[in-house]
Amino acid sequence: SQKIEQNSEALNIQEGKTATLTCNYTNYSPAYLQWYRQDPGRGPVFLLLIRENEKEKRKERLKVTFDTTLKQSLFHITASQPADSATYLCAHPMDSSYKLIFGSGTRLLVRP
């Protein structure tokens, strides 16, 4: 079955550094990947989508890469701030359908 793997351990970094989160997927090559941010007690918020023919996508301090050979997406936050502390979720469609499946997320903690 398809699976999305994200590091379950929290990532703890100093303010101003670049945070890099990893999303690995198995058994299927999705046409696109999405990244979301989730704060405690809230629903996820859509951040970025990257398609399989795009190697990199940027939005302000965010950058996402998509390596179809490694079956991996990396999510970078440059010049990180304490306000970036949250859980970040990776998602992709199941099979060739529209149904999105999600990883368990990686919690990011940015120390001031």
Add this chain to the structure above:
Amino acid sequence: ETGVTQTPRHLVMGMTNKKSLKCEQHLGHNAMYWYKQSAKKPLELMFVYSLEERVENNSVPSRFSPECPNSSHLFLHLHTLQPEDSALYLCASSQDTGAGYGYTFGSGTRLTVV
């Protein structure tokens, strides 16, 4: 507010109760979804509606019953739930079901079954 409103935010119910969760969006989206989020587990897709028609019922027990009376409203009717059904229930909408549209989620209903 994100554009998707869920009520109530918190709900405690007994195993013999009947209750309903409500979701409302005025984004003009054509697709709406129910997801379940349990602690330490990924979001689980429960139901998908496209243009008010149910297009997916992801092997969800019959004690969960969705209803989509129009493109702006989605309900999840609950009855005779089990304690393991306690979770955060999230509603989401998207412009359409295909082409990789990002989802807009509500804040969720934190459900506790006692």
